[in-house]
Amino acid sequence: MNFLTHILHLAGSGAFAYYSAAQIRDLKTRPNILAGFQLAESGSVPFLSALSDRAAAEGDTWLAEKLAKHASDETRHGKIFAHALQQLDKQVIDFKRQPQTRSTNKSQQRSPFFTAFFEGYPQEQIKPAVIDWDVFMASTYILELDASKDFARMAKVLPDNDPTARNLKSGMLSIAQDETGHAAYLYEAMMRRMSATKVQELVDMWRTRKVNALLAMVGGILQRNGKTRSLVQDSAPSQTDSELIAT
Numbered sequence: 001m002n003f004l005t006h007i008l009h010l011a012g013s014g015a016f017a018y019y020s021a022a023q024i025r026d027l028k029t030r031p032n033i034l035a036g037f038q039l040a041e042s043g044s045v046p047f048l049s050a051l052s053d054r055a056a057a058e059g060d061t062w063l064a065e066k067l068a069k070h071a072s073d074e075t076r077h078g079k080i081f082a083h084a085l086q087q088l089d090k091q092v093i094d095f096k097r098q099p100q101t102r103s104t105n106k107s108q109q110r111s112p113f114f115t116a117f118f119e120g121y122p123q124e125q126i127k128p129a130v131i132d133w134d135v136f137m138a139s140t141y142i143l144e145l146d147a148s149k150d151f152a153r154m155a156k157v158l159p160d161n162d163p164t165a166r167n168l169k170s171g172m173l174s175i176a177q178d179e180t181g182h183a184a185y186l187y188e189a190m191m192r193r194m195s196a197t198k199v200q201e202l203v204d205m206w207r208t209r210k211v212n213a214l215l216a217m218v219g220g221i222l223q224r225n226g227k228t229r230s231l232v233q234d235s236a237p238s239q240t241d242s243e244l245i246a247t
Helices: 003-025 030-043 045-057 061-087 102-109 112-117 133-156 163-193 196-223 241-245
Strands: 090-092 232-234
Touching: 003 030, 003 133, 003 196, 030 045, 030 061, 030 090, 030 232, 045 061, 061 090, 061 163, 112 196, 133 163, 133 196, 163 196
Parallel strands: none
Antiparallel strands: 090 232
């Protein structure tokens, strides 16, 4: 990673750290950021499960098991965030049941972050059945490595004197540990397939892409003056706490 990319990485990461910490510390904005995390964590499960099946079919039992564990962890993470929302009497909006026009549907599917992160890769090339393993491993390694730090950082700003916040802090710290483990197995998977030099080249490339994606996301936030689309609605108690956090 060159010096300019390193500086931009620090600047982008710092801006996101400040924004996310402020969002999760404030009770008014906490539900929306939790909902975003729930959607992201739960939404990755089908992708990871399909990749696990593909790795098994290709004869890579080690990778298949790691991916299956990864999918299981993300399922648990989604439940942790769902539980945290339930404690705030909120739940994620089911957008599939919301009336949408074709144009608004397309707009909602666009993500400035992932558009920049996967620039040059058509949607057809990043589906689990066909995605290049090097692309998946290096890109996801960067995301998981940074997520482990982001979740730990956000957990630290939550107050200890509030039982709900304290419970969320504990959950987020456990998620951070899982993300660290995910980054570790992905790095090992790359080292099993290529030289250390090639791994470093891939990591540097996807670090640069992450920097560009993060700056694009921060730019979008600034353009909207920090305003984001609501992802939550008031919840009707339908699940017990034990059901939400069960693995």
